[in-house]
Amino acid sequence: MTNTLIQPDDTLTLWGIIVVVASVSIYLEQRFSWASKVSGAIIALVGAIFLSNTGIIPTESPVYDAVWGVIIPLAIPLLLFHVNIKKIWTESGKLLALFLLSSIGTVAGTIISFFLLKDHIPYLDKIGGMISASYIGGGVNFAAMAGKFEAPGDLVSATVVADNLMMAVYFVILMLIPTIGFFRKRYSTPHIDQVENGVSQEDGKTLAESFWKRKDISLKDIAMAIGTAFLLVIVSFKLADFIGSLIPSGENVSGIVNLANAIFGDKYLVLTTVTFIVLALFPTYFEKINGSQEFGTFLIYLFFVVIGIPASIPLIVQNAPLLLVFVFIIVMVNMIVSLAAGKLLNANLEDTLLASNANIGGPTTAAALAIAKGWKDLIGPILVVGTLGYIIGNYVGTVLGLWFSSMM
Incomplete structure (x- = not known):
């Protein structure tokens, strides 16, 4: 037994605390402008x-393991259900090309940053895999890679702290760029011009509240969303175990075979792939399910609570500064590549910034930026394009993480 107010085997209380903290964070984010700017994830x-460092809750418990083993796998398909593959091609056009080129910027930035800092930050191979997946997809990819590479909880928490601090700086930069004459002279700005001409108006709500609008969700929607997600997780994990048993691994086989085992037998990659295939085969079924994105996002908030629990403040202070440099390099390379790609494709400034945002911050934060700036015509397309990152992020993170681990 641990010397904390709540014991590790008090599962009901710990589950309650995790859910309540996540719920309060979401409420604050949607109720107050300061919380919306900070983000519910940081809250x-x-x-x-705070709860773990003050001795209220333990740093280890089977409850936390359940979040990693059950909640995160469920979040992956739920967040993918609203992806319409056809719309990515028919509605997005140049925005899709920008997003993919921006993803190359994330990969390049991660590689550069890794080689500069690999001798100074422990477990940087694991962190590199997590961050690269997250900076193409989003929080769900970070969670998937954190589970795959089994990174220590304190370093995961330190990485999240550094990442969130970088996000705050990054979003400020994104908000400022459209106001700078240097960029206005070199890129077309149709949506900015529309806002400045008074066509778009603010609705007075916080960004989070504007984005997460009320939807009609029936009992059938809940049943279909949760039931389908569980079915996909079960089938995918069993399939991954089967494929993994067919491909040999270990010290006695070649590196290529080991890589094939790690990729094709990876539960999260198989889950992503199976979900993607099912979405392509049965798009109408998934289009009729309301609330899947809300369910998936709520589960991700539970993940943010759990990864904060093992955080040791002294270790965060010790590790976060260098980790901040690590993510800063990645973000800067991504922005440079994105801006160059926008210029090369003769894209407008709004599309270019949103493509970078959808990579680094995920589609929902890109939508929030579009809402904040009044670029209402871009909210739907960037959500569609940005969700592609959920699909490819795990592949990129896995490949980079495995490559980096061979050099640590």
Whole structure:
């Protein structure tokens, strides 16, 4: 037994605390402008750090393992259900090309940053895999890679702290770029011009509240969303175990075979692939399910609470500064590549910035930026394009993480 107010085997209380902290974070994010700017994810993380560092809850418990083993796998398909593959091609056009080129910027930035700092930050191979997946997809990819590479909880928390601090700086930069004459002279700005001409108006709500609008969700929607997600997780994990048993691994086989085992037998990659295939085969079925994105996002908030729990404040202070440099390099390379790609494709400034945002911050934050700036015509397309990152992020993170681990 641990010397904390709540014991590790008090599962009901711990589950309740995790859910309540996540719920309060979401409420604050949608109720107050300051919380919307900070983001509910940071609030949830800080709340968990406070509870564990003050001795209220333990740093280890089977409850936390359940979040990693059950909640995160469920979140992956739920967040993919609303992806319409056909719309990515028919509605997005140049925005899709920008997003993919921006993803190359993330990969390049991760490789550069890794080689510069690999001798100074422990477990940077694992962190590199997590961050690269997250900076193409989003929080669900970070969670998937954190589970795959089994990174220590304190370093995962430190990485999240550094990442969130970088996100705050990054979003400020994104908000400022459209106001700078240097960029206005070199890129077309049709949506900015429309806002400045008074066509778009703010609705007075926080960004989070504007994005997460009320939807009609029936009992059938809940049943179909949760039931389908569980079915996909079960089938995918069993399939991954089967494929993994067919491909040999270990010290006695070649590196290529080991890589094939790691990729094709990886539960998260198989889950992503199976979900993608099912979405392509049965698009109408998934289009009729309301609320899957809300369910998946709520589960991700539970993840943010849990990764904050093992955080040791002294270790965060010790490791976060260098980790901040690590993510800063990645973000800067991504922005440079994105801006260059936008110029090369003769894209407008709004599309270019949103493509970079959808990579680094995920589609929902890109939508939030579009809402904040009044670029209402771009909210739908960037959500569609940005969700592609959920699909490819795990592949990129896995490949880079495995490559980096061979050099540590």
